[in-house]
Amino acid sequence: xFEAKRLHPAAILFNxxxxxxxxLFAIILGFISFRDDSMLYFFLITAGFLVIFIITSILTxxxxxxxxxxxxxxxxxxxxxxxxxxxxxxRIQSIxxxxxxxxxxxxxxxxxxxxxxxxxxAEASLSAVTLAEGEALREELKxxxxxxxxxEDATSDQEEQTNPxxxxxxxxxFIAGTTSGSVGVIFALAAAGFxxxxxxxxxxxxxxxxxxxxxxxIVIIIVMAIFVLLVLWLLGVAGTMIKYGNFTITKNxxxxxxxxGILEKKQLTIPLKRIQAVGIxxxxxxxxxxxxxxxxxxxxxxxxxxxxxxxxxFPIMKREEVETFLETFLPDYAGIQHExxxxxxxxxxxxxxxxxxxxxxxxxxxxxxxxxxxxxxxVLLAGSILLGVMRHRDGGFYRGxxxxxxxxxxxxxxxxxxxxxxxxxxxxxQHKLQVHQKxxxxxxxxxxxxxxxxxxxxxxxxxxxxxxxxxxxxxRN
Amino acid sequence: xxxxxxxxxxKDAMKVWKITGAIFAGVLWLITIGLLVFSYLLEFTYWxxxxxxLLSVLCTYFFVFLLPKLRWRRxxxxxxxxxxxxxxxxxxxxxxxxxxxxxxxxxxxxxPILKKYKLASVQISTAATTHxxxxxxxxxASELRDRISTLARVDxxxx
Numbered sequence: 001x002f003e004a005k006r007l008h009p010a011a012i013l014f015n016x017x018x019x020x021x022x023x024l025f026a027i028i029l030g031f032i033s034f035r036d037d038s039m040l041y042f043f044l045i046t047a048g049f050l051v052i053f054i055i056t057s058i059l060t061x062x063x064x065x066x067x068x069x070x071x072x073x074x075x076x077x078x079x080x081x082x083x084x085x086x087x088x089x090x091r092i093q094s095i096x097x098x099x100x101x102x103x104x105x106x107x108x109x110x111x112x113x114x115x116x117x118x119x120x121x122a123e124a125s126l127s128a129v130t131l132a133e134g135e136a137l138r139e140e141l142k143x144x145x146x147x148x149x150x151x152e153d154a155t156s157d158q159e160e161q162t163n164p165x166x167x168x169x170x171x172x173x174f175i176a177g178t179t180s181g182s183v184g185v186i187f188a189l190a191a192a193g194f195x196x197x198x199x200x201x202x203x204x205x206x207x208x209x210x211x212x213x214x215x216x217x218i219v220i221i222i223v224m225a226i227f228v229l230l231v232l233w234l235l236g237v238a239g240t241m242i243k244y245g246n247f248t249i250t251k252n253x254x255x256x257x258x259x260x261g262i263l264e265k266k267q268l269t270i271p272l273k274r275i276q277a278v279g280i281x282x283x284x285x286x287x288x289x290x291x292x293x294x295x296x297x298x299x300x301x302x303x304x305x306x307x308x309x310x311x312x313x314f315p316i317m318k319r320e321e322v323e324t325f326l327e328t329f330l331p332d333y334a335g336i337q338h339e340x341x342x343x344x345x346x347x348x349x350x351x352x353x354x355x356x357x358x359x360x361x362x363x364x365x366x367x368x369x370x371x372x373x374x375x376x377x378x379v380l381l382a383g384s385i386l387l388g389v390m391r392h393r394d395g396g397f398y399r400g401x402x403x404x405x406x407x408x409x410x411x412x413x414x415x416x417x418x419x420x421x422x423x424x425x426x427x428x429x430q431h432k433l434q435v436h437q438k439x440x441x442x443x444x445x446x447x448x449x450x451x452x453x454x455x456x457x458x459x460x461x462x463x464x465x466x467x468x469x470x471x472x473x474x475x476r477n
Numbered sequence: 478x479x480x481x482x483x484x485x486x487x488k489d490a491m492k493v494w495k496i497t498g499a500i501f502a503g504v505l506w507l508i509t510i511g512l513l514v515f516s517y518l519l520e521f522t523y524w525x526x527x528x529x530x531l532l533s534v535l536c537t538y539f540f541v542f543l544l545p546k547l548r549w550r551r552x553x554x555x556x557x558x559x560x561x562x563x564x565x566x567x568x569x570x571x572x573x574x575x576x577x578x579x580x581x582x583x584x585x586x587x588x589p590i591l592k593k594y595k596l597a598s599v600q601i602s603t604a605a606t607t608h609x610x611x612x613x614x615x616x617x618a619s620e621l622r623d624r625i626s627t628l629a630r631v632d633x634x635x636x
Contacts, residue, residue: 299604424605426574428478429566445605453605470478475559475576 004065004076010106011064011128015057023049066126068140073113075124087124091115094255094269095138099131101263109134109265113141164328165250168315173244176316177237179285244315251329256313270311274299276446276454277418278313278333280322284411290319294326297416297454299447336417337405340396347439347460348392354459355388356381387411395458397442397465399472406444406458416456422446424453426473428466440466478572482555482562489594490552490612491545496590498540505533554610556621558628561601563608579603580629583622587615601625 020027030042056079064077073092075085096112103109111126111134129137168176245262256270277297286292294313317325326334343351363377391409398405404423407415427443434440439460448454461469509529516526544567553564561575581604587597597618598611613621 424575424579424603425608427571428573429569429571431569435570445603447604453603455605467478470572470574473576474478474574475578476557 004067004074005133006065007061007126008106008108008128008130009061010102010108012057012061013102014127015060016053019053019057020050023053066124068137073124073141085124087113087115089141092141093271093274095141096269097131097134097138097265097267099265103128104263104265107131111137163250163252165248166314166325166328168244168247172316173241173247174237175289175291176244177240178233179283179289179291179316180236180240240315247315249314249329256329258313270296270298272330272332275330275333276422276448277416278326278330278336279414279416280319280336282319282413282415286316287413291316292319292322294322296330297418297446297448332419333417336415337398337400338415340398340405340407341465343392343395343458343460344439344462346437347395348389350433350439350460351392351395352385352388355391356384359384392460395460397458397461397469399469404444404469404472406456408456408458418444418446420473423473426470428470430463434460434463438463442466442469478574481564481572482553484554484556486549486552486554486610486612487594487596487614487617488549489596491549493590493594493596493612494545494548495541498545499537502533502537502540505529505536509533552611556625556628561608561625563610573608575601575603575606575608577625577628580625583625583629585618585622599625 027046030046059079060077063079063082064075066073066075068074071089073087073089075087077083077085092113092115094114096114097109098112099109106128107130108128109131111124111129113124113126115123126134126137242262242264244260246265247260248258250257250259254272256272258266258268258270260266260268275296276299279295279297281293281295282291283293293315294317296311296313298311313329314325322336323334326336359377359381363374363381366377367374394407394409394413396407402420403417404420405415405417407413423444423446425445427445429441429443430439440463441457441459442461443455443457445453445455509526509532512529513523513526515521516523547567548565551565551567551570555562559577561577561580563573563575565571581602583602584600585597586600586609591597591612594612595615596612597615598609599613599618599621601608601610610621
């Protein structure tokens with residue numbers, strides 16, 4: 001792979017789409033303001049710009065070359081200002097292949113190369129190469145890395161064994177879609193959309209329809225409501241299917257390899273040493289059904305991949321299956337404890353108060369001003385008290401050797417396991433009441449995406465437990 | 478984490494905080510005066526002005542007189558060979574441990590007010606967090622920075 005190569009010509013199209021998208025607002029604005037008299041000029045100017053865009057897109061594509069040479073990926077680009085970017089193989093952290101819908105029509109893929117650190121400029125993105133080329137490039141760039149690690153520990157013999165791999169089943173995907181909670185979101189959106197739409201429909205039509213609907217009788221309304229819910233539910237399932245369809249996780253020596261998506265195919269590589277913590281999430285809907293999501297906190301990562309699901313190791317599985325899964329893919333993190341040291345009983349009142357204070361005030365205000373609607377804040381208040389009790393019940397920690405497991409709940413219950421060496425800072429916080437009650441809040445920081453860090457706080461632990469954990473964390477002994 | 482760290486920050490920190498507080502309070506007073514003038518000119522209800530004065534008086538008391546003292550009394554730090562130990566916070570007392578091997582870089586910072594009193598703050602960054610020890614004597618600050626920087630140069634694989 002020594003000769004310099006250009007991207008697939010389809011990259012011209014991607015460049016063009018990108019530029020046009022940036023100018024779309026200006027074009028629409030121009031269209032609105034020139035719509036009456038100077039329409040012709042507007043079209044001429046737009047056409048002129050379009051020609052310029054097409055030419056620059058072609059030039060950009062023509063000037064963009066890449067090659068692998070001397071263990072480096074060398075990219076040269078720029079139309080007016082020539083730029084060269086050399087990325088050493090050793091510095092490359094991960095190589096991701098993504099194929100959008102247009103990519104898939106042409107049999108192409110986008111290659112994103114990520115280096116350590118949060119500096120986005122140290123990264124490269126090849127917007128369109130053929131799939132075969134993209135995979136060859138990945139192998140090529142990875143080969144150098146592997147050679148280097150082999151030099152480090154020459155003892156690791158090449159054991160010929162197939163890499164473990166798991167794919168999500170259709171049934172599980174279906175359950176994931178049903179319990180994803182996006183059903184509720186879509187329902188809310190639909191309701192909001194309808195109330196917006198309402199004002200465009202003439203009143204008479206509205207009244208007539210309503211009369212007609214009432215005329216049909218309550219049974220048919222219920223049938224229609226069920227039908228609407230059914231459609232929404234199917235939409236939710238479809239959304240999950242598109243996002244997580246064909247979700248496959250594979251383990252190669254020192255990295256995890258994830259492929260997912262039906263329309264847009266994404267391939268992610270997670271180097272094991274970049275994993276900071278592994279978590280199990282149980283949402284309110286999934287917890288009673290015994291389903292969990294397994295995710296990882298990963299250091300670094302670029303902005304455009306900052307979506308929360310990029311760290312998902314497996315979208316849905318039974319709670320009992322987690323152990324086997326971790327033993328296969330992340331043996332270091334296997335053995336997540338579920339019997340944790342709970343929070344002290346006297347912490348419960350703080351949890352309840354924290355969760356319900358807002359609704360308590362709301363209840364007082366509404367009870368004073370509009371008492372006939374008091375049931376609304378009362379229902380919310382009851383819900384928030386329940387949430388507070390659940391948060392208190394679910395909070396806890398377990399310390400075993402160099403590992404710490406913590407569990408907390410915001411809405412979903414999260415159990416997170418991390419290593420001593422991954423924790424960047426330890427904080428113990430106490431306010432006056434906590435000092436009096438001998439409670440303390442513990443806050444742990446680990447490296448997160450984009451250099452901001454991820455922080456976990458367990459509130460109102462027994463103070464002596466917090467001190468023990470601090471002693472465990474301290475390097476002084 | 479049972480005992481508080483031993484070192485206090487420079488006593489002049491209080492003066493610095495008082496000045497910062499006074500600037501903030503000054504802006505509040507200006508807004509309040511503006512409000513009063515407006516409500517007088519437009520014959521508006523003067524309750525807004527009264528509320529403004531009340532708020533300004535309270536803020537002046539808190540930010541200029543009360544909080545700097547409490548804050549200084551609480552602020553403690555201690556630098557060990559293996560870690561940095563910091564305590565701060567007025568209502569919520571926070572004690573933080575930052576291991577030396579996690580420190581990525583140390584900075585000293587000095588704004589105009591700190592410079593006037595020959596003070597500087599030390600900022601300690603890890604890959605996930607930033608911690609600041611505010612208002613140390615200039616020479617203490619640079620000495621501390623150099624010391625942390627030397628101590629932090631431990632081999633990463635030593636964990």
